[in-house]
Amino acid sequence: MDLNVKTFDEVSQASEALADSDGLFFGGGTILMRVVNEGNPNLSLLVRTTDPRMRAINVANDKVILGGGTTMLDIINHQELEFLHAPARAVGGPAIHAMATVGGNLYARHPFGDFTTALLALSATVRFAGDDEDREISLEEMLKDRESLPRRIVTSVAISRPAHDIFRFTKISRVRPHRLPVMTLAACLPINEGKITSARIAYGAMASTPVRVTAVEQALEGRALDPAGIRDAVAVATEGLSPPTDAIATEWYRREVAPVHLRHLLLGNSI
Amino acid sequence: MKKKPVHLRVNGVEKSVFVDEGANLLDVLRRSIGDVSVKYGCGQGTCGACEVMIDGVLHLSCLCLAEAADGSNIETVNSLNNGELHPLQQAFMDNFGAQCGFCTPGMLMAAKALLDKTPSPTMEQVIEAISGNICRCTGYEPIIHAILDAADRMTSQQKA
Numbered sequence: 287m288d289l290n291v292k293t294f295d296e297v298s299q300a301s302e303a304l305a306d307s308d309g310l311f312f313g314g315g316t317i318l319m320r321v322v323n324e325g326n327p328n329l330s331l332l333v334r335t336t337d338p339r340m341r342a343i344n345v346a347n348d349k350v351i352l353g354g355g356t357t358m359l360d361i362i363n364h365q366e367l368e369f370l371h372a373p374a375r376a377v378g379g380p381a382i383h384a385m386a387t388v389g390g391n392l393y394a395r396h397p398f399g400d401f402t403t404a405l406l407a408l409s410a411t412v413r414f415a416g417d418d419e420d421r422e423i424s425l426e427e428m429l430k431d432r433e434s435l436p437r438r439i440v441t442s443v444a445i446s447r448p449a450h451d452i453f454r455f456t457k458i459s460r461v462r463p464h465r466l467p468v469m470t471l472a473a474c475l476p477i478n479e480g481k482i483t484s485a486r487i488a489y490g491a492m493a494s495t496p497v498r499v500t501a502v503e504q505a506l507e508g509r510a511l512d513p514a515g516i517r518d519a520v521a522v523a524t525e526g527l528s529p530p531t532d533a534i535a536t537e538w539y540r541r542e543v544a545p546v547h548l549r550h551l552l553l554g555n556s557i
Numbered sequence: 558m559k560k561k562p563v564h565l566r567v568n569g570v571e572k573s574v575f576v577d578e579g580a581n582l583l584d585v586l587r588r589s590i591g592d593v594s595v596k597y598g599c600g601q602g603t604c605g606a607c608e609v610m611i612d613g614v615l616h617l618s619c620l621c622l623a624e625a626a627d628g629s630n631i632e633t634v635n636s637l638n639n640g641e642l643h644p645l646q647q648a649f650m651d652n653f654g655a656q657c658g659f660c661t662p663g664m665l666m667a668a669k670a671l672l673d674k675t676p677s678p679t680m681e682q683v684i685e686a687i688s689g690n691i692c693r694c695t696g697y698e699p700i701i702h703a704i705l706d707a708a709d710r711m712t713s714q715q716k717a
Contacts, residue, residue: 322581332622359614379685380667
């Protein structure tokens with residue numbers, strides 16, 4: 287089957303072209319171009335857009351809105367987004383940084399999705415092309431239904447800028463600095479009068495998509511961020527999870543190391 | 558298969574070619590334009606052998622849709638040699654930074670991308686810069702030392 291590539295000036299046109307077609311949206315290419323290069327006969331239509339709004343980054347007060355086509359390099363080069371530099375750098379090497387997009391990372395399959403793991407801990411919301419302007423869904427909801435919903439164009443992802451030092455991120459790989467993750471961890475740890483309140487913890491590579499770890503979040507509520515305060519949270523580090531086995535690590539290995547890395551993350555230890 | 562016209566500036570020379578829809582930039586550079594200095598390693602964006610600069614930014618040409626690069630300025634490793642070896646190439650030779658040589662074009666472009674922005678990098682920055690490049694025979698240490706050596710040579714040249 288011949289492959290067609292359609293390019294549109296505006297994202298709304300691209301969205302319309304995708305509707306009622308078997309086509310796929312082509313963003314940075316780091317996911318789809320692999321499929322194209324393999325010569326997948328089922329792939330008949332790629333839709334792309336050159337709409338500059340897709341790469342817009344808006345930072346206003348504490349609100350950050352990243353266009354779906356924003357690349358990891360765009361984020362690394364943005365001085366006001368320093369808290370996102372580590373998650374963006376975790377996505378491959380320098381050439382990948384220039385190509386991989388925020389929207390694409392939301393659809394990256396296991397074990398990829400390091401940036402999405404960070405967004406999940408930051409309570410991100412997602413907007414899609416074709417929706418009403420005021421409609422957005424939580425990233426958590428989107429990830430739960432990711433495989434069953436029709437693929438649509440992510441126009442933007444919104445997060446609140448975390449207060450100083452409450453956001454933490456780490457990627458655990460067997461080969462440094464950038465290879466496939468054994469696991470990725472991100473945490474948002476607001477502290478009020480010395481106690482953790484409403485923590486958000488997310489893991490990457492520990493399920494089919496990045497996931498929140500609610501058992502850990504609950505065990506941290508009202509506790510101090512010190513070795514004694516996090517003990518219960520570390521004990522339930524993998525509760526409710528069924529980590530995959532792959533070429534990087536077995537389920538058993540991921541379960542064994544998760545508490546160790548969670549403890550390091552929470553205590554701010556470098557590994 | 559449908560063809561689309563694509564205009565590129567490759568190593569300073571204007572090139573106009575017709576490309577298949579869905580063709581990647583790597584294939585177009587090698588097959589249509591004849592620049593075989595760009596290597597086909599994995600076709601999956603994993604090995605870095607196909608790295609080129611597009612408008613001054615390092616990219617994996619195997620994952621670039623050729624038509625998306627229309628109007629761009631492309632630099633391959635052939636752009637480094639202007640009659641004499643580039644300091645990076647010389648440093649790779651002097652430091653045994655290439656054995657089979659297959660990863661070398663990508664390594665050199667990754668190194669150039671680093672030194673263009675960071676003329677005096679630390680070893681950590683060099684490691685980060687080539688973290689998307691796989692070498693299976695030389696080993697990374699000679700390559701890292703070659704890049705650091707090239708940085709020294711280039712900064713010395715500029716001072717002189």
